[in-house]
Amino acid sequence: MSVLLQELLRHCDRTLSTARFKDYCPNGLQVEGRPRVARLAAAVTANQSVLDAAVEWGADALIVHHGYFWRGEDQQIVGMKRRRLATLLSAEMSLLAYHLPLDAHPVLGNNAQWGQRMGFEGSEPLDADDPAAVGNVGRLSSAMPLQDVASRIESLTGREPMIIGDLSESVERVAWCTGAAQGYIEKAAAAGAQLYISGEISEPTVHAARELGIAYIAAGHHATERYGVQALAGSLAETFELQWTFIDCDNPV
Template identity: 45%
Template sequence: MAKLNEIIQWCDHILKSHEFKDYAPNGLQIEGDAEVNKILCAVTASQDAIEAAIEQGANLLLVHHGYFWKGERYPITGMRGKRIKRLIQHDISLLAYHLPLDSHPTLGNNASIADLLELENIEALDPSERHPIGNIGYLKQPMSATDFKHYVSTRLKFDVTHLTAEKASIQKIGYCTGGAQDFIVKAAEQNCDAYISGEVSERTFYEAKELNVHYYACGHHATERFGVQRLGKAISEQFNIEYSYFELNNPI
């Protein structure tokens, strides 16, 4: 077992969570047992993930998407109330890291995408950011836009949506996991051949065409499965406790 407060302190330090201005609180969101015997990792603190934690006897649920987002209503009722009630009933803590987990240079979602796609010479998508949320990487060899779609789809195991541009080949790639489709503008400013994110909007079709940057929508969930697994493994090794990953194949 490991102490909950020590795990939180370690994660906050490693991820530098206090240095981020985020859309939801990073760190401990629901406090359960003071001693952690097992961690369950999931992308989102859904009801299914909570039930999996209960079934597996985990008393720490580690997620990328937790609760208490800006703009949400304050009352803990309805769907969110049911989720939180189950966590409290079973003394399960909820630990969530959003932008700090996207950004981390080795544990993060973006770092995972770079490794999966074997990108090199990693740079910040926005050089003005202290902790870059998006990045740029380079393929070892240029690919056609069609071949790159197949390559990304195979590596991420997701049916990628490709919005085409005029560039004949792709080598310099901007990327930011999740719902960062609007960063295609930053990718264009950095003269990227292509840009990868999770989601796509109606306006993105026109932006890809007019900015001349190929856009690949690779799934919000599919692009953010990896950070919590890397963090869970790191916690497990640091504190010698068991962890597992819960996969709910969200097609979005």
């Protein structure tokens, strides 16, 4: 089966409520390809290796979390950007990208999917005052040592996380936000979390965790954001009877 590209886009906009978000990049169609989509590829980031793999697979469209045209980037179409766009245009392959809307969706989103895979219960918004905010607070089914949570993360992601805190410390209330969300650690502490998990870590995060008295785990930006785009692509494939595949690209960050 196949679907009109515009129908696919309308469905994504409705599903992800894209109009609610003021984002750092355009959400939705970033590069237009063929008017119909039968084969949909999904990936975290639209880098060159992903584009090449999607073309080789015969994708009509590629849907990602990290696309192009970020606020403040150089507007010239040269070098790496030219090569990427040339690949899309020569293959007539559309590029769809959903950033904050995909982080925030309560079922298909990166944070919802991360919490589900980690077995967190009772999810609530990290910032209840902002309807477009990302991040969640929940709990483990029972308290467990920080080391055991880290081991669960390593089993899920296939990579060793970075841990700040006493590995023997027992934690139960957990806050999390996938990707580059280390700056939300103060919100996590204010929400009463004993542990905060994000994708990336930065130098100030270590000091904040120690001074706020909260354990912290950096599980990887790419590693924590593999699941939302897979859930979205799978849902689209089921709705419109499409063929789909996930293209993973190793990234240690």
